[in-house]
Amino acid sequence: MLHELKDKLFNWKSKGFDGEAELQKIEEAKLITELAETDTVNYRLFKQAYNASVDASKFLDQYEMSKLLRGQYDMHGASLVIKAGKKGICSEIWAERLLNMYVKWAEKLGHKGRVLEKCLCRNGGIKSATIEFEFEYAYGYLMGEKGVHRMMDSLEGSTCKKASFAAVDVIPLFLETVSEVPVVDDKDLIIFCDTSNEGNKGSSVPVIHIQHIPTGICVQSSGERNKFANKMKALNRLKAKLLMVMSDQGVSDVSRIKRNAIIDIWEQDTRRYILQPYKLVQDFKTGVQLSDLNSVLKGDLELLISAHVNLRPATEKD
Secondary structure, three states: OHHHHHHHHOOHHHHOOOOHHHHHHHHHHHHHHHHHOOOOOOHHHHHHHHHHHHHHHHHHHHHHHHOOOOOOOOOOEEEEEEEEOOOOHHHHHHHHHHHHHHHHHHHHOOOOEEEEEEEEOOOOOEEEEEEEEOOOOHHHHHHHHOEEEEEEOOOOOOOOOOEEEEEEEEEEEOOOOOOOOOOOOHHHEEEEEEEEEEOOOOEEEEEEEEEEOOOOEEEEEOOOOOHHHHHHHHHHHHHHHHHHHHHHHOOOOHHHOOHHHOOOHHHOEEEEEEOOOOOEEEEOOOOOEEOOHHHHHOOOOHHHHHHHHHHOOHHHHO
16 A cells, blocks of 8 residues: 555656645655655554555545546536435335435545435435535536436345335536526426425425426425525526536537437436345446445445546547
8 A cells, every 4th residue: 555655646746736735645645654664663653654645545546536527517516316216115215325325425535415405204214315515526426326226135036036226316516607507488497395304303394396397307405494595406406407418418508408318317227236145236337346335335436436437438538
């Protein structure tokens, strides 16, 4: 680990790091590593050097991956929406495990995932949840997570196969004004309010739903302080989703979106998590397979995310 870190640190100045705190962390790790390899090394110093090298190495890996994220909206934050499938309580509990997985992933990067909305189920689990990640490149990292995530407690072909599933959607979180955000005509919207159970006490809160009639795209918001704020949040999410669809279809106006060409996230198989007879994570989009299921569910998503980033078309990285 220490020798690998030294090789990475050797040319860090030529890579154009911007953050002063990150530069200081790398310099400290480099110094501690060099001290730890002298004749006067002791266990405490070596342990400190190892921990520093792990932190600095993670930062460098994250930096190197971010350099591959050249898509138009990759550097923005992200809103990640999880919705439980129709398999009842098992899918609802599985959706909550996915929620915890993504929150822990952000924590491992030194960031925070803000759980803005969480619709609880009476018997445990969640029907849906929205997490906002406000750090740079969150959208670029997470866009490969879109689609259906299945938890299986036996292999396909087994006489006793049980599966739970949830869908993940990811849209950019624009923290600043973006000139490309489309204008949406009010007459093309259906807006209504209902209630759902949210929070630890299951209290009833208002939920604003907005449907864009021409495309059929639906969004909702319930995590803001009042109905007006939730309406604005839902509108922003709708515009972000429309912008992504426009980008996918290569059109410059909302009116040119082809409704029948919009890809439904429920039709995209992204990942399978097998619990029995052995533990395995299978990513359908990249072909990556990992045996350490527990680590993945605890937020260790680096290998999966980096595989998605490297699989993206070269035109997005140039």
